[in-house]
Amino acid sequence: MYWLLISWLYDSGGVGLVVVFLLLGVVRVVIALWMRLLSSLLVFEGMLLMSIEAMVLRREMRLVRSVVGS
Numbered sequence: 001m002y003w004l005l006i007s008w009l010y011d012s013g014g015v016g017l018v019v020v021f022l023l024l025g026v027v028r029v030v031i032a033l034w035m036r037l038l039s040s041l042l043v044f045e046g047m048l049l050m051s052i053e054a055m056v057l058r059r060e061m062r063l064v065r066s067v068v069g070s
Contacts, residue, residue, distance in 0.1 A: 009016035 009020070012019075
């Protein structure tokens with residue numbers, strides 16, 4: 001399989017190298033977009049967790065105030 005690819009690259013007269021570099025560029029762009037999507041999802045998850053923690057903290061503070069106040 002590798003020999004077939006190498007012989008195609010040599011026989012194509014440079015067109016094969018252009019195709020390989022274009023494919024590598026496309027793969028690089030897809031990986032970059034995937035990493036950006038993952039990082040934005042992680043930021044969203046962090047914001048969601050912080051809001052949940054804030055709600056839990058408010059409830060705990062209300063519970064403490066009700067226990068201390070009585």
